[in-house]
Amino acid sequence: MNDKYGRKINYLRISLTDLCNLRCKYCMPENGVGKIEHDSIMKIEEVIKIVKVMVKLGIDKIRLTGGEPLVKKGIIYLIEELNKIKEINEITMTTNGILLYEMAENLKRAGLSRVNISIDTFDKEKYFDVTRGGNLEKVLKGIEKCKEIGLTPIKLNTVLIGGFNDDEIDTFVNYTLENEVDVRFIELMPIGQASDWHKEKFISNQIVLDKFKELIPVKSEDISSPAKYYKLPVSKGKIGFINPVSCNFCSNCNRIRLTSDGKIKPCLHTNEEIDILTSLRRGEDIRSIIVNTILNKPKEHELNENGFIPIIRNMNSIGG
Numbered sequence: 001m002n003d004k005y006g007r008k009i010n011y012l013r014i015s016l017t018d019l020c021n022l023r024c025k026y027c028m029p030e031n032g033v034g035k036i037e038h039d040s041i042m043k044i045e046e047v048i049k050i051v052k053v054m055v056k057l058g059i060d061k062i063r064l065t066g067g068e069p070l071v072k073k074g075i076i077y078l079i080e081e082l083n084k085i086k087e088i089n090e091i092t093m094t095t096n097g098i099l100l101y102e103m104a105e106n107l108k109r110a111g112l113s114r115v116n117i118s119i120d121t122f123d124k125e126k127y128f129d130v131t132r133g134g135n136l137e138k139v140l141k142g143i144e145k146c147k148e149i150g151l152t153p154i155k156l157n158t159v160l161i162g163g164f165n166d167d168e169i170d171t172f173v174n175y176t177l178e179n180e181v182d183v184r185f186i187e188l189m190p191i192g193q194a195s196d197w198h199k200e201k202f203i204s205n206q207i208v209l210d211k212f213k214e215l216i217p218v219k220s221e222d223i224s225s226p227a228k229y230y231k232l233p234v235s236k237g238k239i240g241f242i243n244p245v246s247c248n249f250c251s252n253c254n255r256i257r258l259t260s261d262g263k264i265k266p267c268l269h270t271n272e273e274i275d276i277l278t279s280l281r282r283g284e285d286i287r288s289i290i291v292n293t294i295l296n297k298p299k300e301h302e303l304n305e306n307g308f309i310p311i312i313r314n315m316n317s318i319g320g
């Protein structure tokens, strides 16, 4: 269905869990998130019920995210069930890749279309540091496994952090020369853990464009994608830029979000949330809640406005 600004909303991003097997410094507190009451998290069957109502309203693309979606118990079953819903064209996932090597085959068999993998550095020690304990080798093996079995196209998501990985821009850009993988640089957002980070850490994607003058703009096949794409003159993969702060893709926004505790979020950058899980459990009409949420989706974010209220949730429970 369309929202009141005429945007067609067909993309649902679901944060399946706020738990994660990593603790990226910009995303999660060092000690993780305390386990919240089991009952306040959506069960797999509840996710399926909500999705089944949403597809009747025009949702045809689902992204599973988190926290880390691959640590959610029942993830394979969920994908199998979503794959049976005829209205859904694409089931995708955003993952840190740690468990991909061992799970990729089952994910593909269950019906997952493709994966976006977050990787902020190709340096083993830096990876261990920024993720507070992650093993880079596992992610790299996961990427290779996805290539091997055709869980593709693959996109890498790289958050640019001043003083951390801005010295690796060449490595990431050159990765696309030999790999049929898109690398997307994401500007760090002042959300959750990063909401009070020092401004030097927030660096603009423009520095990549300034450094690589030979990058050629590529027309995106998906006008609703937050990424603007470029490529090196002879390369297998593309370079994408996601500027969630200085973004100008709100006018083409096609997405709504479902948080791990069952709230619909009409926009990534608002604190507005509608508790659909409680309504579902009470047997109330969730269709009208979804219709209202879509109709009243904000026109755009207000990150650049004076008086902007910082987002309270950490990214791990929103899902990015």
Ligand SMILES: Nc1nc2c(ncn2[C@@H]2O[C@H](COP(=O)(O)OP(=O)(O)OP(=O)(O)O)[C@@H](O)[C@H]2O)c(=O)[nH]1
Pocket: 063, 065, 092, 094, 116, 155, 157, 186, 225, 226, 227, 242, 243, 244, 245, 247, 253, 255, 268, 319, 320
């Ligand atoms: N401001 C804003 N940023 C977004 C939105 N959707 C995604 N992003 C940013 O883009 C990052 C990467 O998103 P992904 O989870 O890979 O999903 P995607 O870009 O929709 O993926 P594709 O379907 O492959 O294009 C997220 O972590 C966010 O930082 C959005 O609706 N608004």
Ligand SMILES: C[S@@+](CC[C@H](N)C(=O)[O-])C[C@H]1O[C@@H](n2cnc3c(N)ncnc32)[C@H](O)[C@@H]1O
Pocket: 020, 026, 027, 065, 066, 067, 068, 069, 094, 095, 096, 116, 117, 118, 157, 158, 159, 186, 187, 188, 189, 190, 191, 194, 315, 316, 319, 320
């Ligand atoms: C919250 S994670 C969830 C999925 C999965 N655990 C992963 O890391 O891909 C989704 C995306 O959000 C990004 N992210 C988290 N906090 C962010 C922030 N403050 N600014 C920009 N991107 C952020 C991560 O880098 C990741 O690409």
Ligand code: SF4
Pocket: 020, 021, 022, 023, 024, 027, 028, 066, 067, 068, 096, 118, 315, 316
């Ligand atoms: S960015 Fe993803 S992998 Fe890193 S802590 Fe957040 S949810 Fe976990």
Ligand code: SF4
Pocket: 249, 250, 251, 253, 254, 255, 266, 267, 268, 269, 298, 299, 300, 301
């Ligand atoms: S900031 Fe809000 S309106 Fe803009 S693209 Fe993201 S989710 Fe859509």
